[in-house]
Amino acid sequence: MLGKDYEGQDCALARALEVVGERWTLLIVRDALYGVRRFNDFQAHLDIPKAILSGRLNGLVDDGIVDRLPDPDHRGRHLYHLTQAGKDLWPVIHSLLVWGDRYREGSCRVFQHAGCGTPLDDRGTCPHCKVAPGPDDILTKPLRRTSRDDPVARSLRRPHRMLDPVPEA
Numbered sequence: 001m002l003g004k005d006y007e008g009q010d011c012a013l014a015r016a017l018e019v020v021g022e023r024w025t026l027l028i029v030r031d032a033l034y035g036v037r038r039f040n041d042f043q044a045h046l047d048i049p050k051a052i053l054s055g056r057l058n059g060l061v062d063d064g065i066v067d068r069l070p071d072p073d074h075r076g077r078h079l080y081h082l083t084q085a086g087k088d089l090w091p092v093i094h095s096l097l098v099w100g101d102r103y104r105e106g107s108c109r110v111f112q113h114a115g116c117g118t119p120l121d122d123r124g125t126c127p128h129c130k131v132a133p134g135p136d137d138i139l140t141k142p143l144r145r146t147s148r149d150d151p152v153a154r155s156l157r158r159p160h161r162m163l164d165p166v167p168e169a
């Protein structure tokens, strides 16, 4: 089996890819940045097998990217919250979104500085305020209707402040 580490690579990029380089992991982090916190919501929005989602979330907990806390509304279930290290992946995800928009498929969302409403530029900076807001200061809106019709996708059709919890279905 192909390992997930790059033992022979003496580079911070290799260390970072050991954390987020597996298939699905960055999409899980993206959803967590959108405010998804429940296992069932990740599963419904990503359509991934439960065993894979469970494995990826366990890995993200072990690597300090998300914290797993008891869900006060559902005994025995958990909520997954991004740690600071997890929130600090926002610029990575934003850069990949910009790259994908330019070289692969047009973006389906816009990101605005919540403080002033100005769309972020390709570097994730608000051109009006000259700051690079963190995800808790960013509003995301759809640019077009997507084909997905799960509870998370429906909730994200409205303007949504990132990290605000996506309401339970």
Ligand SMILES: [Zn+2]
Binding pocket: 113, 115, 116, 117, 118, 126, 127, 128, 129, 130
């Ligand atoms: Zn601004």
